[in-house]
Amino acid sequence: MPESPIRKLVPYAEAAIKKGRIIYQLNIGQPDIKTPSNALAAVKNNDIDVLSYSHSAGFESYREKLAQYYTNHDIKVSSNDLIITTGGSEALLFTMGSIADAGDEVIIPEPFYANYNGFATSSGVTVVPVKSKIEDGFALPPISEFEDLITPRTKAILICNPGNPTGYLYTQEEIQQLAEIVKKHDLFLVADEVYREFAYEGAKHYSVMSIPGLEEHAIMIDSVSKRYSMCGARIGCLASKNKQVMATAMKFAQARLSPPTFAQIASEAALDTPQSYFDEVIEEYSSRRNTLIAGLEGIEGVKVAKPMGAFYCIAQLPIDDAEDFAKWLLESFQLNNETVMVAPAAGFYSTPNTGLNQVRIAYVLKEEDLLRSIEILKVALKEYKA
Structure with missing residues (x-):
């Protein structure tokens, strides 16, 4: 590691x-x-007698409310398309375990969130980097460079949008280019979108979950950590309309039993935070x-x-x-x-x-x-x- x-x-x-x-x-x-006061108040002012497990996919009430939040942001999903995870980190681990076997490859523009290396290592997955450059503002490398790296072991392209550590925000054209290449080669496009709200100068964030025709290929990673300044809650989310991916990820979710109860209560309440x-x-x-x-x-x-x-x-x-x-x-x-x-x-x-x-x-x-x-x-x- x-x-x-x-x-x-x-x-x-x-x-x-x-x-x-x-x-x-x-x-x-x-x-x-x-942190939004309503999220903290939901934990302080509860009447729980038994701190019990939740459903392995997370509280149904939270998933339904979260699905509505996404729908309001042009990401049309249902509660069945979501699995609540222990942070975005667990969502990434579930994803790698669900779409790749040991020795398979995932292409990632670098520099990338450092823990992708750790998640890949623990899943036996090989990271294949395609380098973005500071001189270009860390924009998406030419799509031909991705194509040159695709092998029979390639399972996905993984991006962070907006990017950690670069802060780069992918354009609609760049997201569309990635969508076309994953459809062409029957790969997954995994997008870590935990910084979705943080876009500046009127720029717009384009989610992989909003692209028509990408339903079987798109996997979104999300988290409450940055959006609501709730890093310690350790609540994230895995989203996909691909039923086979979600059924496989559910096995990982069942193996770790459930996400934390109090943190889900806080995260559900946080969804009422005003604009x-x-x-x-x-x-x-x-x-x-x-x-x-x-x-x-x-x-x-x-x-x-x-x-x-x-x-x-x-x-x-x-x-x-x-x-x-x-x-x-x-x-x-x-x-x-x-x-x-x-x-x-x-x-x-x-x-x-x-x-x-x-x-x-x-x-x-x-x-x-x-x-x-x-x-x-x-x-x-x-x-x-x-």
Whole structure:
């Protein structure tokens, strides 16, 4: 199993905190936005006498309400097309186990969410990367590059939209191109859409579940973690109209018994969150993004692609080894007793020796903290190179 580039430096951070350091944690997508109060109240104000199992697919009431939520967002599904999972992570594990056997292949544009490597490893699946480039803003690589990689062992193309770690938001044309190639080769198109709401500058998110003719090929992964700032709930969702896929995934769901009860109660209540909550959140993240990107572009030698969604960006630094730099920031550097924590980007690639001079930054801190982080990073790069 590969280590998580997001979490493997935690021991260094813990040691720095024990020394009294203040750390601006830009390494992990843990929003500081408040969880909707109605979700928390649903857990606090319940009259449960026995904390029992739920259905293996999740509460029927939650699935029906969630199906209506999707329908309101032009994703027409029924409750039978949904399986509630323990986070989007479990949904991805169920998917890989359902569509691929050991030795089968999944094509993924890189850089990609680092845990895809871990999910593939635990399922015996081989990740076949197709590289997107910072110079192109991490846009979808030419479709011919996907076609060149398809073999008899290829089972799916997996995308994250909007992307983690790049923040790239796929266009309708790009989604359609992927739809055509998976239909041509009878593959699955798996889309991790947990950042669906986070699209900026009026850009629109296009779901694989909304494409006519893709019903047997499309699999959607979703989660409440980012949408409602409920990472600790560990509630996700697997959605597909392919009945064979869902019947197979249900076996995995039964094997782990059920998703957590209290978290489902909170997630069901969260569906009543008013649109004004999301409007404010999107405005806040858009402002944070602009602050971060402007600050990074102002540092000599730093290259960054402007994200159109999610709340991450990849920054290319004027150094050779971003992991060594990230450790050094925590072990040896401080500016007025403050430092920053970033995620080395090499772990978001499958191709060896790629992304060695890049880091992923999550703009989940308030703007004044982002400005301070940029100032610290600018000084740190000068001192590190010296």
